[in-house]
Amino acid sequence: MSALALFGGERAKTKPFPQWPQYDTREEEALKEVLHSRVWWRTPGTKTLAFEREFADFHGAKYGIAVTNGTHAIEIAMEGCGVGLGDEVIVPDYTFVATASAVLFAGALPVMVDVLPDTYCIDPDAVEAAITPRTKAIIAVHMGGHPADLDRLVAIAQHHRLALIEDSSHAHASEWRGKRIGTFGLAGTFSFQSSKLMTAGEGGIVVTNDDEFERQARSAHDCGRLPGEWFYSHYHYGSNYRLSEWQGAVLCAQLTRLDDQTALRHRNGRLLDQMLGEIEGITPQTLDPRCTRNGQYAYIFHVDPSAFAGISTARFIEAMDAEGIPHQASYPPVHRLDVFQNGEYRKRLHPDHAQAEHTFLQQSFPNTERAAWEAVWIPQYAFLGDEDDMQEIAQAFRKIQAHAAELA
Numbered sequence: 001m002s003a004l005a006l007f008g009g010e011r012a013k014t015k016p017f018p019q020w021p022q023y024d025t026r027e028e029e030a031l032k033e034v035l036h037s038r039v040w041w042r043t044p045g046t047k048t049l050a051f052e053r054e055f056a057d058f059h060g061a062k063y064g065i066a067v068t069n070g071t072h073a074i075e076i077a078m079e080g081c082g083v084g085l086g087d088e089v090i091v092p093d094y095t096f097v098a099t100a101s102a103v104l105f106a107g108a109l110p111v112m113v114d115v116l117p118d119t120y121c122i123d124p125d126a127v128e129a130a131i132t133p134r135t136k137a138i139i140a141v142h143m144g145g146h147p148a149d150l151d152r153l154v155a156i157a158q159h160h161r162l163a164l165i166e167d168s169s170h171a172h173a174s175e176w177r178g179k180r181i182g183t184f185g186l187a188g189t190f191s192f193q194s195s196k197l198m199t200a201g202e203g204g205i206v207v208t209n210d211d212e213f214e215r216q217a218r219s220a221h222d223c224g225r226l227p228g229e230w231f232y233s234h235y236h237y238g239s240n241y242r243l244s245e246w247q248g249a250v251l252c253a254q255l256t257r258l259d260d261q262t263a264l265r266h267r268n269g270r271l272l273d274q275m276l277g278e279i280e281g282i283t284p285q286t287l288d289p290r291c292t293r294n295g296q297y298a299y300i301f302h303v304d305p306s307a308f309a310g311i312s313t314a315r316f317i318e319a320m321d322a323e324g325i326p327h328q329a330s331y332p333p334v335h336r337l338d339v340f341q342n343g344e345y346r347k348r349l350h351p352d353h354a355q356a357e358h359t360f361l362q363q364s365f366p367n368t369e370r371a372a373w374e375a376v377w378i379p380q381y382a383f384l385g386d387e388d389d390m391q392e393i394a395q396a397f398r399k400i401q402a403h404a405a406e407l408a
């Protein structure tokens, strides 16, 4: 019998990883309090309001606007910075569809560009090259928790008078040069979907320091209302993006653990960097020295097939899953998604844009392609474990390498 778990051998992972989501009496008590209060709705409530303040404060922001999910957070950010029909917004090709679909929702064209080969975050040179007179904003994604190059992106945004939005769905509590991400640009957006670094099942928030942005975004998230005005006055186009009191209460409790959990994930991530650095053919996402804390939504690494008997990434993942090491799917390139390739996205655009040729459709973004098809992601909860967990991950990979020929 082979030693590989895939062929009936013992699994390399002997003790279970921590479970996710995590909760204790803090969530239980918070939910009971909302239940008994009979105030389940955000508008007269106190829990979501408190969460907005606490989360914004934690990220060094003046304002937080809690919304229904991370996709809606980006949609609201587009409203806040006035992106609309006929505008262009530069986004990374390597991200979840929401980064681009929120731009389409505003009637603007998402212009995809490549990411850097080492951090998998948007390439600032590619951003500069994609700027046109119609460009209104740049959305950076802090991939897997690792901040994009905020020094360069802030400078580019300032120089060209563009709004910089940080899609921080992977990066709660991540730091760049010792400061938490989210307010380097005009606004930061976060998701609280169940796999994220803190969760209420669904949910999102937008943080900002900008008064005008906040006014626009808050109004858009609440049916075009303005604070202090009559409930049935609606001043702008808006919709209902409000978060419920249940979620606000749970998120207040989740936030109390975020700092310690982030420190732990960062520490375990760096331990695993060292261990995997000794295995030929495995290259972890590079930690930029300016990233002082990686929230580590995903531990991303590249597998060189030539060091693993030529097996595909999919085969590596199959063997790794069997050994008890969980994985999370990498993203396909956004411009290759059906909605872009079949032309459906054009229905959202200004006629000038809808009829134009879009070079990104035919372009090859080599670093995105490599990340999409050859990178492997380990989900964040694995990094809430201890050093033994990291040892077992490394041991599983050494085992797969030793038996790679059997997988070929």
Ligand SMILES: Cc1ncc(COP(=O)(O)O)c(C=O)c1O
Residues within 6 Å of the ligand: 069, 070, 071, 072, 095, 096, 098, 099, 141, 167, 169, 170, 191, 192, 193, 202, 203, 204
């Ligand atoms: C980078 C990125 N942006 C946006 C989102 C959208 O968040 P949600 O699923 O809460 O709508 C996600 C969630 O998966 C994401 O990973």
